[in-house]
Amino acid sequence: MALIVQKYGGTSVGTTDRIENVAEKIIKFRKAGHDVVVAVSAMSGETNRLIGLASDISDRPTPREMDVLVSTGEQVTIALLCMALHKRGQDARSYTGWQVAMQTDSSHMKARINNIDDHKMRSDLDAGRVVVVAGFQGIDDNGNITTLGRGGSDTTAVALAAALKADECQIYTDVDGVYTTDPRVEPNARRLPHITFEEMLEMASLGSKVLQIRSVEFAGKYQVPMRVLSSFEDQDVNNPGGTLISLEENDVEAPLISGIAFSRDEAQITVRGVPDQPGIAHKVLGEIADANMEVDMIVQNIGDAVTDLTFTVHRNDHDKALEIVQKLGEELNASEVTSDSTIVKVSLVGVGMRSHAGVAAKMFDILASEGINIRMIATSEIKISVVVDEKYLELAVRSLHSGFELDGEAAA
Amino acid sequence: MALIVQKYGGTSVGTTDRIENVAEKIIKFRKAGHDVVVAVSAMSGETNRLIGLASDISDRPTPREMDVLVSTGEQVTIALLCMALHKRGQDARSYTGWQVAMQTDSSHMKARINNIDDHKMRSDLDAGRVVVVAGFQGIDDNGNITTLGRGGSDTTAVALAAALKADECQIYTDVDGVYTTDPRVEPNARRLPHITFEEMLEMASLGSKVLQIRSVEFAGKYQVPMRVLSSFEDQDVNNPGGTLISLEENDVEAPLISGIAFSRDEAQITVRGVPDQPGIAHKVLGEIADANMEVDMIVQNIGDAVTDLTFTVHRNDHDKALEIVQKLGEELNASEVTSDSTIVKVSLVGVGMRSHAGVAAKMFDILASEGINIRMIATSEIKISVVVDEKYLELAVRSLHSGFELDGEAAA
Numbered sequence: 001m002a003l004i005v006q007k008y009g010g011t012s013v014g015t016t017d018r019i020e021n022v023a024e025k026i027i028k029f030r031k032a033g034h035d036v037v038v039a040v041s042a043m044s045g046e047t048n049r050l051i052g053l054a055s056d057i058s059d060r061p062t063p064r065e066m067d068v069l070v071s072t073g074e075q076v077t078i079a080l081l082c083m084a085l086h087k088r089g090q091d092a093r094s095y096t097g098w099q100v101a102m103q104t105d106s107s108h109m110k111a112r113i114n115n116i117d118d119h120k121m122r123s124d125l126d127a128g129r130v131v132v133v134a135g136f137q138g139i140d141d142n143g144n145i146t147t148l149g150r151g152g153s154d155t156t157a158v159a160l161a162a163a164l165k166a167d168e169c170q171i172y173t174d175v176d177g178v179y180t181t182d183p184r185v186e187p188n189a190r191r192l193p194h195i196t197f198e199e200m201l202e203m204a205s206l207g208s209k210v211l212q213i214r215s216v217e218f219a220g221k222y223q224v225p226m227r228v229l230s231s232f233e234d235q236d237v238n239n240p241g242g243t244l245i246s247l248e249e250n251d252v253e254a255p256l257i258s259g260i261a262f263s264r265d266e267a268q269i270t271v272r273g274v275p276d277q278p279g280i281a282h283k284v285l286g287e288i289a290d291a292n293m294e295v296d297m298i299v300q301n302i303g304d305a306v307t308d309l310t311f312t313v314h315r316n317d318h319d320k321a322l323e324i325v326q327k328l329g330e331e332l333n334a335s336e337v338t339s340d341s342t343i344v345k346v347s348l349v350g351v352g353m354r355s356h357a358g359v360a361a362k363m364f365d366i367l368a369s370e371g372i373n374i375r376m377i378a379t380s381e382i383k384i385s386v387v388v389d390e391k392y393l394e395l396a397v398r399s400l401h402s403g404f405e406l407d408g409e410a411a412a
Numbered sequence: 413m414a415l416i417v418q419k420y421g422g423t424s425v426g427t428t429d430r431i432e433n434v435a436e437k438i439i440k441f442r443k444a445g446h447d448v449v450v451a452v453s454a455m456s457g458e459t460n461r462l463i464g465l466a467s468d469i470s471d472r473p474t475p476r477e478m479d480v481l482v483s484t485g486e487q488v489t490i491a492l493l494c495m496a497l498h499k500r501g502q503d504a505r506s507y508t509g510w511q512v513a514m515q516t517d518s519s520h521m522k523a524r525i526n527n528i529d530d531h532k533m534r535s536d537l538d539a540g541r542v543v544v545v546a547g548f549q550g551i552d553d554n555g556n557i558t559t560l561g562r563g564g565s566d567t568t569a570v571a572l573a574a575a576l577k578a579d580e581c582q583i584y585t586d587v588d589g590v591y592t593t594d595p596r597v598e599p600n601a602r603r604l605p606h607i608t609f610e611e612m613l614e615m616a617s618l619g620s621k622v623l624q625i626r627s628v629e630f631a632g633k634y635q636v637p638m639r640v641l642s643s644f645e646d647q648d649v650n651n652p653g654g655t656l657i658s659l660e661e662n663d664v665e666a667p668l669i670s671g672i673a674f675s676r677d678e679a680q681i682t683v684r685g686v687p688d689q690p691g692i693a694h695k696v697l698g699e700i701a702d703a704n705m706e707v708d709m710i711v712q713n714i715g716d717a718v719t720d721l722t723f724t725v726h727r728n729d730h731d732k733a734l735e736i737v738q739k740l741g742e743e744l745n746a747s748e749v750t751s752d753s754t755i756v757k758v759s760l761v762g763v764g765m766r767s768h769a770g771v772a773a774k775m776f777d778i779l780a781s782e783g784i785n786i787r788m789i790a791t792s793e794i795k796i797s798v799v800v801d802e803k804y805l806e807l808a809v810r811s812l813h814s815g816f817e818l819d820g821e822a823a824a
């Protein structure tokens with residue numbers, strides 16, 4: 001008998017029928033003798049409906065009131081799910097964020113969880129009840145409603161699992177696990193039975209949108225095993241499959257490469273021919289940061305007393321960033337400022353890289369043999385990222401996928 | 413400068429445009445120097461949408477979870493109204509039932525308010541803020557969400573006014589006040605500038621559905637002056653009009669009759685020729701009460717050693733009540749059990765009756781002169797009710813309205 005925290009996202013609870021299916025799934029785990037605590041999102045579409053109401057009224061709705069507004073979405077789901085459990089004879093109790101004392105800081109719309117009071121939940125579990133908690137929301141020290149930001153229900157689930165010392169945190173979603181790469185780009189992508197927290201962080205932040213990145217950080221920090229599962233499949237309760245995300249130590253034979261992540265939302269900006277002097281990078285990137293934009297990759301070349309600086313930002317920030325850099329370019333006597341918003345980033349991820357040299361060389365070789373020009377390179381301990389022209393995205397992903405022997409059976 | 417509690421119902425906040433209008437209205441009162449606390453309902457249609465979701469899942473949804481579900485409706489409105497106030501530069505803060513410590517008993521879906529913590533509201537008012545509270549909802553001693561039942565937002569407003577010792581509780585609705593009778597039946601019906609709590613209770617319970625009856629009881633008990641106003645009209649802040657509901661004492665010249673109430677939802681059941689013995693009425697009416705039906709008017713005639721008993725119930729309860737009484741009629745050897753579900757009740761209401769004899773005689777005279785047969789009569793200190801055939805409803809209301817000189821300018 002285990003204590004399992006399950007999280008069901010918006011699509012999984014998108015209709016009352018689907019909520020009834022979730023109730024059936026929970027009861028299967030109960031019948032197998034497990035204790036179950038559930039975190040749920042708002043029914044799909046509901047959060048957007050609420051945000052639409054707010055934007056009808058104001059271009060800049062107050063963050064405190066946004067949290068009061070959108071937190072109703074999950075509150076609706078917890079009530080409906082408990083009703084569906086009750087109808088099936090399963091005792092259950094719903095809790096909003098404040099009822100379960102999901103204490104957060106006061107950063108409305110992006111609050112961080114500080115503490116959870118597990119008292120009520122423990123006594124419910126002891127009484128044989130399923131506990132259903134509203135995801136995504138909390139309460140600050142002054143009794144204000146807070147939310148964790150989009151995707152925060154994953155974090156709620158992991159925080160509940162950490163507080164209750166659960167055996168596993170199961171994230172039910174509309175895919176059946178984490179894949180070696182996006183199956184829409186590479187039909188031979190394989191589901192990974194296991195991946196480490198570290199790899200998952202690189203995969204998630206690089207554009208594989210299965211899990212909310214903060215929840216993975218949280219799970220890694222508190223060593224809560226997470227499992228990604230399909231809410232539309234019927235799992236074997238004792239061997240549920242999906243993808244298990246846990247510590248590296250459990251994995252005796254880590255593969256060289258776990259997966260290939262990519263991101264289409266990239267843009268590149270280059271300043272050329274700036275007279276070389278200390279602090280150029282800081283000056284340029286500092287102003288970008290001050291304007292609340294995030295810089296991802298950075299490359300600086302120093303030539304004959306002049307410097308070239310290239311960096312990437314989110315594609316939505318391209319125009320704003322370019323404007324700033326053009327102004328700076330004049331001040332700094334740059335010979336040229338150029339930009340390109342038709343680039344993408346492709347990354348190899350794998351803890352196996354740590355102990356194997358030559359991964360980068362093999363990667364560049366594969367890309368070169370396909371005639372794909374690499375425009376930027378960045379490496380870390382467990383990933384290698386390259387920037388290439390947008391038009392090469394599919395070719396790059398597929399050639400790397402087969403080149404590093406990730407191909408499996410074609411995904412369904 | 414006064415402290416005013418305002419309540420806006422579902423129609424008044426039915427769209428984001430209407431919520432913006434409400435914000436404008438509130439700001440007018442603020443600009444005139446008044447402190448304003450607002451209680452709001454769910455946007456019209458929202459509560460029914462939520463109940464619809466619950467009934468998709470269960471025929472008998474758990475009351476605790478129903479309250480978790482439907483209380484989200486008002487929570488949406490408080491957030492949107494605060495956003496609309498903020499956009500106009502008016503500082504404001506929203507509170508759910510639990511945030512303002514609206515303590516109730518644990519009767520889910522029909523809870524009663526025990527206590528309110530005015531601490532936060534006071535300091536907001538001192539800081540120049542408008543306070544916006546979710547109507548209809550509270551929290552019990554165990555931290556469960558409760559609701560006050562349909563129409564409960566009026567009660568929330570009065571409870572807030574009582575706790576804060578407000579100068580006035582203004583109920584904004586889709587009519588501009590309380591009328592002498594329903595203008596759809598009598599176009600000459602007049603708006604009453606003033607009515608007592610007692611009269612309003614009789615008017616409300618008899619079918620003039622302007623205010624939730626419990627809120628009027630509450631206002632009377634705590635002597636909170638209430639005012640019914642149209643949310644679609646532009647009031648003079650210092651002389652807002654509508655209908656003021658307050659204690660009798662303020663009214664030096666109470667009119668004989670304040671208004672004529674009526675109810676179409678009536679049915680009558682008669683048991684004839686029961687051998688007269690003590691406890692017949694108790695036996696019959698006791699079984700009706702045990703079956704959870706409410707009996708309104710009761711008439712018993714005792715003839716030559718036999719008794720006739722007639723009573724009225726809500727028209728929806730007619731079939732169920734008749735079945736019970738037919739069974740009893742056999743046991744009691746009644747000569748006949750009859751019923752009629754095409755009757756209505758018409759009532760004269762007025763505190764002036766207390767000091768004037770002859771109101772009943774005049775009423776019966778007016779009805780007789782129109783050829784309207786009176787089937788039952790019931791009187792109290794400030795009202796006289798008669799049961800007549802359904803087909804005479806309009807004629808009875810109109811002839812009484814002009815006979816007691818209630819006619820005014822035709823209502824718009």
